[in-house]
Amino acid sequence: MLTTKMNPRVFWGASAIAGALLLLALIAPSTSDLIFGAAQAWVIDTFGWFYVAVVAGFLLFVTVLAVGPTGRLKLGPDDAEPDFPYVSWLAMLFAAGMGIGLMYFAVAEPVQHYIAPPEAAPGTIDAAREAMVITYTHWGVHAWAIYAVVGLSLAYFAHRKGLPLTMRSGLYPLLGKRINGPIGDAVDIFAICGTLFGIATSLGLGVAQITSGLNYVAGVPNTVTVQVGLIVVVMGAATISVLTGVDKGVRRLSELNLILAVCLMLFVLAVGPTLFLLRAYVQNFGLYLDHFFVRTFTLYAYEPRAWMADWTLFYWAWWIAWSPFVGMFIARISRGRTVREFVIGVLLVPTAFTFLWMTVFGNSAMGLDLGIAGGAISDAVQADLSTALFHFLEYLPGTAITSTLAVALVAVFFVTSADSGSLVIDTLASGGAEETPRWQRIYWCGLLGLTAALLLLAGGLGALQAATLVAALPFAVIMILLAFGLARQMDADLKGEAIETEAPPIRERLKRIFAPASRKDIARQIERQGAPALVEVRDALVEGGLENSRVEMDETGVWLVVEHANGRDFLYRIGARSRPLPALTALEAPEGRRALEWRMTAQTGDGTRARDVTGFTRAQIVADVLEHLQRWRLAA
Known part of the structure; x- marks a missing residue:
């Protein structure tokens, strides 16, 4: 008989919702693709303004918490020490937060904006500048502010207030004991479903890029069957990792990820136009700051265009859908840090690395496309985004080695996203339990892989992206409530301090x-x-x-x-x-x-x-x- 440690209503409720959607995708893939597409169009048309407004509000909220008196509050007892060294902590933040996406979009996004910018003339210097500003906006502090809201709320109530590490705990100041009833169950179920579809989107991007890389390096056919087979293989590795827990499997893979990513980036920086890239890094950051407020609130309300839905609104929805996963994960690894240290670490450190990464790959790709590539990189991006990185590496020394390294890096990112996501979902479905039976972790890891595989069969990445956009909407409302609950609790804590009791005998x-x-x-x-x-x-x-x-x-x-x-x-x-x-x-x-x-x-x-x-x-x-x-x- 299997031992269990779960909240049955949340565990089986989330499983039933995910199962129903997957069954629809399996039985009627064309119909499900149409349903997902129609839902995506309705969400974007009706609530695009809402996504832009709440993301700006989240960034302002966490900034105020960090610079104000709340910044000195600790995520845990006042004498708590951090559970992980700073470098390991940052490595896990980076790997769990955006790993696969950075590999997929490092070349593809800047080049895409360069050849089809929303405002500048295509293929010009102005288009290159605009491309990097837009890329920085999508991958900068806005995304990490979304993660920080969820992560800070969970870490504060779990580590400092002693509540379970579940999404509902952040609503305690607003709902009191009712968080243990149907409302709390619904919040955790929404969080699990959002996490499932958010990670499934990333896994879909990752497997598409892995198959493109294997096709380029070894001639492996780039078909849906191969993609599904790869999902099975990589999810098997993720299952092994997730069974070892955060302190070993997830941590070690995250550190390996960071090392491999830095090596690849330094190689491109060294063999490419090094001085130009360093100058571009500084200038891109200046342009990003100069356009910060304009880009934060841009909706193209006066001149509507599909570009907004395809890029910015998709990113904001993607980050929101990922926020239960990343927020829960960074909350779990952030015990012992102050609110100020948490916000600065989460907002600035991964962002700085991401900006350097995008500059090294994006500016190098645009420079090569203008020069010896003669537009070949642009053509590859237009044909298939997943092949962009490998076509870019063709124009650098050691193509076979770097392409193999890139495939390995995407695969490790794939594993870290899957194993971290499985641990988070298992925690949510188990009422915040730190240790759960092996079969529960295997169950969620398998369901993640099944979700990605069936949605790929249903409609490819389009279905995955549409599911992400739809799943993000209800959770955005929950995030607003989490912010209100966190602000209320921190204010109450600052107004009164109790005296400690003596130590045990x-x-x-x-x-x-x-x-x-x-x-x-x-x-x-x-x-x-x-x-x-x-x-x-x-x-x-x-x-x-x-x-x-x-x-x-x-x-x-x-x-x-x-x-x-x-x-x-x-x-x-x-x-x-x-x-x-x-x-x-x-x-x-x-x-x-x-x-x-x-x-x-x-x-x-x-x-x-x-x-x-x-x-x-x-x-x-x-x-x-x-x-x-x-x-x-x-x-x-």
Whole structure:
């Protein structure tokens, strides 16, 4: 019998919706292509302005959070240290956020805008300048601001407030306990569906480019059958990676990704017009800043054109559809960082690298097309975007080696997107559980591959893009609510600070040093000491007339909630927290992961540091709760 750790309503609800859409694509591919296309046209025509407005609003929102007093708040207890080194953190941000897209569009997008710009004359110097400004806009801080809204909300409520790492947790300040009902289930289901179709789009782009590369390097036929076969192979590798978890498989592949990408970029920079590319990098950035506000709000309302839907609006919808995946993933890896550090890291560092990447490949491609290529690169882009990178590499030394490296890089990006996405979806469907049975991770990894394969069969990349645009719309509304909830909670946390309680008894601390507790040990303490203590306090509060007091329990712990008329509810949560043991420990971790030490922690809703209460008796926990209740009552 299979063991499970899931929220059944979310798990099977999302599976049913995805299954229904995939069944339609399988039974009637031409009909599903028409349906997806009609839905895309309606969304763009009706809500294009909405996408542009909310993306601008998200960028303003996270910027204000970073530069204001909220920037000093930490994503976790006040003494928390980051879980991953800075370079590893940035590598995972980069690989999960935009990997396949950077490979696919590095040459194709600048050249496409160069030969068919929205405003400038095609094939001119002005068109080249405009091409890079547009490319920077699509791949710059706007995209990462979308990710930052979701990631910051999830990280804040999960790591600092002690709520489950699920999308619904960010709505707690707005909905309270109702997040555990149908509304919360619907939010998580939307997030899973958006993630499925968003990642499926990227996988579709990736497999198209891999087959084009294999066709160029080894003469492998570039057919849909080959593409589906590649999806099966690469998803098999992603399954192996996802079973090893974030700390090993995903992290190591992300670091490998970054190394390979930097090597390829430095090679092109070195053998190409190096000084010109460096000058272009600086000038492109200046042009980007000069056109920043115009491009942010451009809708071509006075001179409508299809270009807007094909490019900018597609990108904004793509990033929004990806935001549950990338936001959840960066939230999971960002514990211990401040809000300011998070926003600066997420917005600026990957953007700077992306700009350099696009300059090296885009400006080199346009220069070659004007020179020795004689328009061949432009012709390749117009014929098939997925072949653009390989036709570009033809005009550089070591074509066979660089093309092979490019294929390998796309494949690794493919794996990192799939394994990271599977972990995120599994977390959403499991109520925020950090560890889940193997079969659940395999299930979601397989469903991702099946989604990409069937949508390719249904209508190619057009169907994938249309599904992404449609899936992004409801989640954009959810993101607005997440922003309001995050702002409300941060404001409440800044207005009151609680005093920390003393550390656990010395005997308990010594015991944990020499015999670290397992997760089962802590779960047993919560069941025998923590939960009864909170129930005892709740019963006393109800007897005293505070009937709006309750105790709730989920997979992550148990919490006491006392509602207040002014909205500043009292929250006392007892849960289990882990941290990696030193590498020299003799303890072995399950599934090859790093060994963990588990502790029972208590945290109040004011966002102060989680207190270690491992080994506390029931009476000690009751006393701690009463002490914090008194402080909350005086502050309220």
